Amino acid sequence: MNALRWGLCLICIYNPLAWSADLAKELKAFAPYLGTWEASFRVSADAPAVQDVSRWERALNGTAIRTLHSINNGDYGGESLIFWDKQKQSLVFYYFTTAGFYTSGRIEVINDSEFAAYEQVVGNQDGITQVKSTSRFKAGQFSVATEYFKQGKWTSPQTRVYKPSHQTVVFK
Template sequence: MKALCLIIALFSFASVSFTSVATEPALHPELEIFRPFLESHWEGDLTEPGKVKKMIDRSIWSRALNGQAIKTVHSINDGEYGGETMIFWDEKQQKIAYYYFTTAGFYTHGTMNYDKATKAIEALENVENNAQGITQVRSHSVLDQSGTLEVSSEYLQKGQWVKGHSALYKRVPKTEVKFR
């Protein structure tokens, strides 16, 4: 009986040791800045000031393509609008690049720069096939110490830069991103 307890104790210790030694899944080194977002669910309120109708955005971030990319999926108001993004390191441009495909029939492609001092991500994307005449989007994102993600954007629409959406995103328990 003592031998059985000793064997169980040894296996328990070994499994704890192996679990604590396990490493995080591989991720392209240039994408490491996104690791804090991975395998997490986020929710933000995009409701414009003065508007009654709520615009709740839910998203999921995950590692993709053996760590060579990051995939995000989001939807607003359970599928009223949504999209999927693939973020990757573009070797030719030597920049973080991405493609974003939407349920509205347009898509975007752009690049991101990360400022280590401010921990901000600046993105500039070109918009293709947008019905409202938007041809570019600039955005600014910061993940603060409390874990809140602050995002703001502006759109180049019909030749003029106009204020876009802004939101504070918080991590939430597992949420479902729905499409219609």
């Protein structure tokens, strides 16, 4: 009997179907984003370029997406979890930063290659209280257009293009 039990355990451990890499159906739109990405951009014309490295991965047995990102080798970074909230019947997320603030929000999937995120910001020292962004996946890369509600008004959209990367996310 013990041999049978051990045999079943080994089958479960080494059977790839037992460790399914599927995502929950509500998260399928994020499948193309899984992997590591990087974008280089300028915050202002007179500032040096900024490098953002972002890693998207399946989490919690496929019921969530975990993202990690770092700017300029760990000068700033953050981590988020995206998941389906059954009670709200909506995709929601929480984002925590190395700068000591966090956001929470909801995501609307627009189509198979595009989604919009709406965030409430808590504790940002620059006066940002809301963020809205639209992400579009096309031809093996994605763009993110982001607007910030800062000191009572929305900023102009800032667009960044993320391409596949072999860099790693760095936290100091």
